[in-house]
Amino acid sequence: MEHVAALPAQAHVGETSTGLNSRKVLMWAFLGSDCMLFGSLIGTYLVYRGNYPSGPKPSDVFDIPYTSVSAFALLMSSLAMVLALAAIQRGDIRRLKIWLLCVAGLGLVFIGGQVYEFTTFGSEGLNLTTATFGSSFFTLTGFHGTHVTFGIVWLLMLWMLAARGQMTQARSLDVEIAGLYWHFVDIVWIIIFTVVYLIPAI
């Protein structure tokens, strides 16, 4: 819900005690909080990742090349996010719209990949109820996917505002804050991808 308040223009315009914009500080605080959220999820996964008495084991289901491609798409979206911010800071609304769509599109590629992965795993016999490996895997990656989905909706809302001509250079902060969120979610995926997929495969 915290993002909710991050959307409208700032209530207290102008000077703050630190000189930092309040909505930006809010986003940083939220990200700190979110670290604890993912920390707990990853901790749970680490406790349970070796427990698959009857169900498929990680190495049976994980397709690292496939997941690498979707991870790459998400990584590239961060690049597009940087370009979107640079565009609005220059006042280039046309490019802002392009890059925002790009970010959202790459995010959708990632989510599509996850949906496909989840269904494949399901058909191979791994789901939320298969031992604790299944429970913790789907909860962890599902939470991340929900974060990405939320980010996509947010970016599309910004794009809509831009399309209606309401995004100007003066509102670059709106894009910057969405960008902070997006980069964070991206970094979290790098950690999850490493911990869940890569390290066990070594």
Place this chain on the structure above:
Amino acid sequence: MATIAAPVERRGLLARPVAPRGIWAWVTTVDAKQIGILYGATAFIFFLIGGTEALLMRTQLAVPNANVVGPGTFNALFTMHGTTMIFMVVMPLSAAFFNYIVPLQIGARDVAFPRLNAFSYWVFLSGGLLMHFGFLIQQVPDVGWFAYANLTENAFSQRGVDFWVVGLQVLGVGSLAAGFNFLVTIINLRAPGLTLMRMPLFTWTTFITSILIVLAFPVITIALVELMFDRLFGANFFNTANGGDPILWQHLFWVFGHPEVYILILPAMGIVSEIVPVFSRKPLFGYPFMVYAVASIAFLSFTVWAHHMFTTGLGPIAASFFAASTMLIAVPTGIKIFNWISTVYGGSVRLNTPHLFALGFIAMFTIGGLSGVMHASPPVDTQQQDTYFVVAHFHYVLFGGSVLALFGGIYYWFPKITGRFLGEGLGQLNFWLMMIGFNLTFGPMHFLGVDGMPRRIFTYPAEMGWGLWNLVSTIGAYAIGLSVLVFIANVSKSLRAGERAGSDPWDGRTLEWSISSPPPHYNFATIPVVHGRDAFWLEKYPELEGHAAAAPDERRDRTAAHDAGEAHGHIHVPDPSYWPIATAAGILVAGTGVLFAMPLLPVGLFVVLVGVVGWSMEPVNG
């Protein structure tokens, strides 16, 4: 009220309500002062509910083999009592003061995100309601306030647990939203000159508490989500048949749970640190050490969680580490106690009701802290765990600590909030009845615990010899109940005909006393400039602090500007809004859906979505 200098283009989904009256004013308010009153009133109602549950338990335990309530009901009573007191009484009562007092202490007109603030309150209320919906179908949570796995799995429990899981998640959302808000408010809305090391101690403890909320609540959220997935979708997090590990629940719960106890006590310590200097007419002794102590307590609170788990068999190394880190917390805590005592020492002490409560806090909290250090030692804790000794310990810190301080805070700030004093005679009666009743109730529990009486039992045989102290304890509990009635009488009397209090009835030290009682809607007509610690005291008595006497001019300016502000109404305060309560209502509906009828879940989420969109499209002013 809220007036706008230039016309603002309104193109939200709904126009912002303009100067609503009566109930609508409360429903749509985004004014931190009104939200503070809402928090306080709601928390007090929950206090009466939780207190009634306590009295029922004490009635049942008064004599051996009593038959007032059965074992099942008793389980429900202690679960709801503990959960209510922690999440629906002490936390929101603290939040009431965050809301009312912190903006005044830092010289701000409101919090950083006024609508998010209203949202926090309505979500808190929704969570409290969801938690209590179990009473409607007689499926009340009955697995204890820390709901240990795997008792909470479907196989071993009934539907009551669902209400606990959903209610607590929603309460968590409200707490998080408030935590973020006060964190940003204190970072960013301080008046010019109000550097960190000049902030009043209550603002400091609010700040640190917000950090704890922001970092601790995500952990319980995940634990609750995992439990909910187990119960609703057949996941296996805590299902031992499929490899689930109940100890994981304990780790997650206490990684949250120990910081949580500091979330409960730090605001109380802040209140005491405000009251003691004012009624001793001395600056707080060792201010920087107080600040460092609060900060280090907060840091250490994340390193001690497994002291709740010594009996699970942590192994000698882990047990030693957690024992040592726990004992370490006694150091900053001791510093605070000595600083309060040193503040009183040599002061011109006035024993008005707020000060009595604050001094009572210091004494009772010290007792609770000492028994706490006792069970920091694993072998000792192994003896004490799950006995009445622990019940005695945590009531000395939670009631003797938090609740006494919060009552002190009410007596202290009531004149600011209402413009009237609470009665001093009834106040003294309130204090002494509560203090004596409290010690009668919980003192004997130390003996009972050492004598082996387990906690969470609904009755005991006469041969155990526990009858006498249990009877004393129950008598004490009724004395506490009486003291609460005295308090209610005092408040209702004062609201109608209390003695008028001026803007600065106690000769206060901090900025909230520099404006009228009750404060105007916009708090400060001109934002004050702070020249040192105890900003208002400095302004009143520059000669005492060896400062140049420039301040009085500034004061005159401020009063003049007050009138101007009133007359021209040029001060920007945020308009009320429908969206916070609408969005929170969506959460309530969604939660109800999970509990009673799944089809309501998407409906609720849709309302949340509409709420969020409407909220973000709403024109913002001021």
